[in-house]
Amino acid sequence: VAYHWYGDPRHEMWPAREGQVLFDNLRRVHELRPDKHIIMSEACQEFGPRLSSWEVGERYGEAIIRDLNNYLEAWIDWNLILDARGGPNHVRNLVSAPVIADVARDKVLLHTPYFYMGHFSRFIKPGAQRILAGSNRDGLETTAFANPDGSLAAVVLNRGDYNISFWLEVDAQVARAEAPAHSITTFLLPPAPRAR
Secondary structure, rough: OOOEEEOOOOOOOOOOOOOOOOOHHHHHHHHHHOOOOEEEEEEOOOOOOOOOOHHHHHHHHHHHHHOOOOOOOOOOOOEEEEEEEOOOOOOOOOOOOOOOEEEEOOOEEEEEHHHHHHHHHOOOOEEEEEEEEOOOOOOOEEEEEEEEOEEEEEEEEOOOOOOOEEEEEOOOOEEEEEOOOEEEEEEEEEEHHHOO
């Protein structure tokens, strides 16, 4: 089952102001048909590149975390690379992309979604299994995966204007951590030692 991510009035002008994101619908699809794979097949930020805006990266981080926590298996950006205007594309609307090719200046620019997506693509390995992860702070979004090598990757997103301290707990081990304002952080835990 494939779907698109559009419909968030915080980031787009056309949806109803009540919003149409409905992250929980992925869980409902999974409950109805657990035998089906769920793939987010198209995402982009409309209205051209906003290279200095971390808000676009935060939107990607929030969407990916919430989707993964609701049985998503793959997340695909509509445009990996576009020109400095946000084109070309087949419908001639200008959008953003994780990579911007500024041909006039002969530069490749890495936009904020590139870095946010990297927290998932670099640290959550193929074959990883999502594990239970929760936050005791409303201001944090989190997801976690057990990688095939036994390591754990926990991704924490703070879209707020202030730092949030929290405890990272795995089994009986606890560590104090902090999510800086407007940040995404991946905590990597090595495989547990094997009993002898």
